[in-house]
Amino acid sequence: MLPSCVNECVGRLHNGEKLSSANVTADLKSAIRNEAIRRARKAVADFKNGAAKKLPTFRSSLGISINNQNWNSVEKNGRWHIAFTSNTGKKALPVHESADVKTFFPFLTKDNREFRGTMALLRKGRDWYAAIPIQTSSDLQDKTIIEADCTSVGVDLGLRHVAVLSEPISGKRQFFSGKEIGYIRRHFRSLRRSLGQKKAPRAIERTGKKESRWMNDYNRKLANDIVDFARQFDSPLIKLEQLDAIRTTCRSQKRADRTIHSWAFYQLKQFIKERAAKFGIPVVDIDPYQTSQACFRCGHAEKANRQKEKFSCRQCGHTNHADLNAAANIAARTSLAV
Known part of the structure; x- marks a missing residue:
């Protein structure tokens, strides 16, 4: 649904419309609609500035970016989860625990926003991956x-x-x-x-x-x-x-x-x-x-x-x-x- 929303925004922005989450009708949370608008603006700007030869068409493999206000780490029953805002509400999904997860996830909780940046959710086959930037x-x-x-x-x-x-x-x-x-x-x-x-x-x-x-x-x-x-x-x-x-x-x-x-x-x-x-x-x-x-x-x-x-x-x-x-x-x- 996100790629189709981005593609729609690209066409409307290229035609001179001014967009906000209020006038994008996709059945997505406002934060995700805003992300679609940001990506579309970047694509249109690259085309107009000559950095891209044509307007892109975004595919279904497009990753989802979630800013640091809308995700954090949560510990449940001794296991770490990633909690984020989705189209169906707040989700908390368990992650595959590693040494890095145990080291850094305690610093990515709700009260520690300054240590985390925008997270990207990526799908490869049946598996989902989270790309998390951490500043130390x-x-x-x-x-x-x-x-x-x-x-x-x-x-x-x-x-x-x-x-x-x-x-x-x-x-x-x-x-x-x-x-x-x-x-x-x-x-x-x-x-x-x-x-x-x-x-x-x-x-x-x-x-x-x-x-x-x-x-x-x-x-x-x-x-x-x-x-x-x-x-x-x-x-x-x-x-x-x-x-x-x-x-x-x-x-x-x-x-x-x-x-x-x-x-x-x-x-x-x-x-x-x-x-x-x-x-x-x-x-x-x-x-x-x-x-x-x-x-x-x-x-x-x-x-x-x-x-x-x-x-x-x-x-x-x-x-x-x-x-x-x-x-x-x-x-x-x-x-x-x-």
């Missing part, structure tokens, strides 16, 4: 990094500034604005819209490929600049925040920010690692929890500390640029994102 952190354990007495360089990635670099000991920093990205991507978007009105699909496809090449080149140059910044220090260590939630933590509503919301951050991260490897510079992923809300000077963390681009600690009064404060926190952090 641990102290740095790489002895070669610890013993080298490295100089940590924090890299904060975002929307208003694509990257902000900080080496807290020397106080050196560098900002990379997102204005150029916003301007050029708006140009490509406007060009595709104009070509769409002229019904020129091949030109749209060529434009999409041209934009992709430009993004690739920009990310590679930016990665080179980031690594070059780190190379000025003795035994540098580049610390990047984990990128899984970057689009949910960056909620700016400015037009330029929305334009770069789909920026290829993962590609940028890979280019940084490739460039750093050429100079023997280690790169680690850091747990980003509260790096933007915690004061670098005193460590006090609360949401009110950050007001857009300004950081002002409610406890010690320390003020700084918000992204620079976050980059300094990333540089000082020793919890790896795993």
